[in-house]
Amino acid sequence: xxxxxxxxxxxxxxxxxxxxxxxxxxxxxxxxxxxxxxxxxxxxxxxxxxxxxxxxxxxxxxxxxxxxxxxxxxxxxxxxxxxxxxxxxxxxxxxxxxxxxxxxxxxxxxxxxxxxxxxxxxxxxxxxxxxxxxxxxxxxxxxxxxxxxxxxxxxxxxxxxxxxxxxxxxxxxxxxxxxxxxxxxxxxxxxxxxxxxxxxxxxxxxxxxxxxxxxxxxxxxxxxxxxxxxxxxxxxxxxxxxxxxxxxxxxxxx
Amino acid sequence: xxxxxxxxxxxxxxxxxxxxxxxxxxxxxxxxxxxxxxxxxxxxxxxxxxxxxxxxxxxxxxxxxxxxxxxxxxxxxxxxxxxxxxxxxxxxxxxxxxxxxxxxxxxxxxxxxxxxxxxxxxxxxxxxxxxxxxxxxxxxxxxxxxxxxxxxxxxxxxxxxxxxxxxxxxxxxxxxxxxxxxxxxxxxxxxxxxxxxxxxxxxxxxxxxxxxxxxx
Numbered sequence: 451x452x453x454x455x456x457x458x459x460x461x462x463x464x465x466x467x468x469x470x471x472x473x474x475x476x477x478x479x480x481x482x483x484x485x486x487x488x489x490x491x492x493x494x495x496x497x498x499x500x501x502x503x504x505x506x507x508x509x510x511x512x513x514x515x516x517x518x519x520x521x522x523x524x525x526x527x528x529x530x531x532x533x534x535x536x537x538x539x540x541x542x543x544x545x546x547x548x549x550x551x552x553x554x555x556x557x558x559x560x561x562x563x564x565x566x567x568x569x570x571x572x573x574x575x576x577x578x579x580x581x582x583x584x585x586x587x588x589x590x591x592x593x594x595x596x597x598x599x600x601x602x603x604x605x606x607x608x609x610x611x612x613x614x615x616x617x618x619x620x621x622x623x624x625x626x627x628x629x630x631x632x633x634x635x636x637x638x639x640x641x642x643x644x645x646x647x648x649x650x651x652x653x654x655x656x657x658x659x660x661x662x663x664x665x666x667x668x669x670x671x672x673x674x675x676x677x678x679x680x681x682x683x684x685x686x687x688x689x690x691x692x693x694x695x696x697x698x699x700x701x702x703x704x
Numbered sequence: 705x706x707x708x709x710x711x712x713x714x715x716x717x718x719x720x721x722x723x724x725x726x727x728x729x730x731x732x733x734x735x736x737x738x739x740x741x742x743x744x745x746x747x748x749x750x751x752x753x754x755x756x757x758x759x760x761x762x763x764x765x766x767x768x769x770x771x772x773x774x775x776x777x778x779x780x781x782x783x784x785x786x787x788x789x790x791x792x793x794x795x796x797x798x799x800x801x802x803x804x805x806x807x808x809x810x811x812x813x814x815x816x817x818x819x820x821x822x823x824x825x826x827x828x829x830x831x832x833x834x835x836x837x838x839x840x841x842x843x844x845x846x847x848x849x850x851x852x853x854x855x856x857x858x859x860x861x862x863x864x865x866x867x868x869x870x871x872x873x874x875x876x877x878x879x880x881x882x883x884x885x886x887x888x889x890x891x892x893x894x895x896x897x898x899x900x901x902x903x904x905x906x907x908x909x910x911x912x913x914x915x916x917x918x919x920x
Contacts, residue, residue, distance in 0.1 A: 451878055453836040453856065490903065495836055521723050526858060526901050546719045546900060548860075562834055571755035573860040619832055619860075650830050673830060703836040703856040 454667045455495035456672035460679045461502045471682050472477040476650045486519045492688040501531030513545045520546020529700045553578035554595050567617020577618040579641050580624040581606035598626035607646050610669050614647045621651050628656025639671030652676050660694040707733045709746035713763040716754035723899035740772050749776045751789030757898035758799035760787050777892050783913050784894030792894055798863050808887050810867035832862045833879050841875045846916045847893050855905045857897035891918045
């Protein structure tokens, strides 16, 4: 059967991977190609590159990063951050990305997702959703922008369904309540959205240990789990994560 | 020096497939092209594709590549990938029914999505079928050299091929029922998954294809 995926996320700033990288034996710990190669060797199922500055000038640098990585690492690559125009998508795909992740632009211009899916196919359009819990009885989550600072009034579950109707092939769901906390995914919102839409869900935000990854799949019903810090710092390798999940009965590619 | 032409008709990520072929065998000359003569003079042809089938067929017809693909398949090894596999069948039910190239008898159908009320024992079926899944070769073929033991390959698709002749099915994959994840007939080998995105085993399959000499 289809394996659950583990996706390391690399934050890229001006062509360099930032936010702590554990690989001490590689020549240059910020080099995207070397880090991507290392994750690939450890068994990463995909890689996500997040352009954290996402400025216009930085776009060319990001295209170059994707080109270099795609020339050496033969697993799927997703690029997010600052994808606002069809031409941004075209350039990333031509550089060797397999998918792009659209976040803010989807909120401000939902039709952009529709146009992108029609032009490039749903298989390469990931819509990133930043959700925050805004009610507990009943549980309710809302879409936030600007790193979780600005509410939009959009219900997260309804928004995910709408994005799938518009052609999103996958949903990257980040819990703004959990992001950076290392206390685990928000399993309730993950499960609510996974059960509400027919496309795969990538859970993100809050991973602090390997049990969290397994919980995301087993309880959150996520199809893939994305994590940054546990892989970047000297905590766990992707292979350890997969072995842990396999031991709990989760199908993974080992 | 062996040459391989990757057919460029504006559908999909040709950079990846070209790089992967080059990586799989650095001695091969890889050309990404829509030029009839270049394709017909190459030793081998790769027919990739992602996106919707109607756009794919329209682009092939506009560039007159449909005839070129038929001609190439009659003469030399041809590797179809993803939409390039689906386009080889008679027709696809995508886009309200689309006639395809008819090189492999059969049709292309959509995965049935889960309705949400499936019993808990049933696997919830997400569509597209996206991610890594095992490929079980059903018949001996040189492209499976070293890959005959249910290896993992990367898939992204919502439709799959149903060849009329079971002898054309070169491999199956479970989602949740077995479907044809590779077909083979004469000079044609075609795979639903993406060998160019399937790490070492994907490169191995490409290297095997680049070495394959079909029996006349």
